[in-house]
Amino acid sequence: MKNLIYLVAIVLTATVGCKKSDEQANPNGITCTRNLCQIYADMRNWEIDHHDKPPYLLSTNEGGVMELVTEKDGMRQNPHLIFQVMSNELVNPLLLVCPQDSKTAAKDWQHLTDANVSYVFPTHSMSNVIMQCPVDGTVMLDDGTVWEKSGRHSMKF
Ligand SMILES: [Zn+2]
Numbered sequence: 001m002k003n004l005i006y007l008v009a010i011v012l013t014a015t016v017g018c019k020k021s022d023e024q025a026n027p028n029g030i031t032c033t034r035n036l037c038q039i040y041a042d043m044r045n046w047e048i049d050h051h052d053k054p055p056y057l058l059s060t061n062e063g064g065v066m067e068l069v070t071e072k073d074g075m076r077q078n079p080h081l082i083f084q085v086m087s088n089e090l091v092n093p094l095l096l097v098c099p100q101d102s103k104t105a106a107k108d109w110q111h112l113t114d115a116n117v118s119y120v121f122p123t124h125s126m127s128n129v130i131m132q133c134p135v136d137g138t139v140m141l142d143d144g145t146v147w148e149k150s151g152r153h154s155m156k157f
Helices: 002-025 032-048 079-084
Strands: 129-132 139-141 153-155
Antiparallel strands (some): 129 139
């Protein structure tokens, strides 16, 4: 119970911090940074109900997708499955497409494929990058920090 309260506090803090910090940088538009920030908060929310693990580290027997997103060439395969299993938290598939990407968002979660997802999950064991955008180089670290390629430290949860 104590852990649950702690996690809820983190998620609430994360969501508020995300919005405030990124709106100062770009008050009018959707940004890659904002997408990654929101995905991080939603993923943490999902983990609260799933043994504090992200979907790619949790077996399908426990509601995750670990067996379906095996590693190849330093990346987890089928990233859309990772997002699909978290659809209740993520709400809108639009979140999965970087505004700089030519990919288009899925119209609903049932039709989601990798063609509707900009973001990838690297598996480098020496890195703390959870997710990255291959289009503009924005990365999300395991502590919830989002960095743009320019080196701008966009936010810290
Ligand atoms: Zn991007």
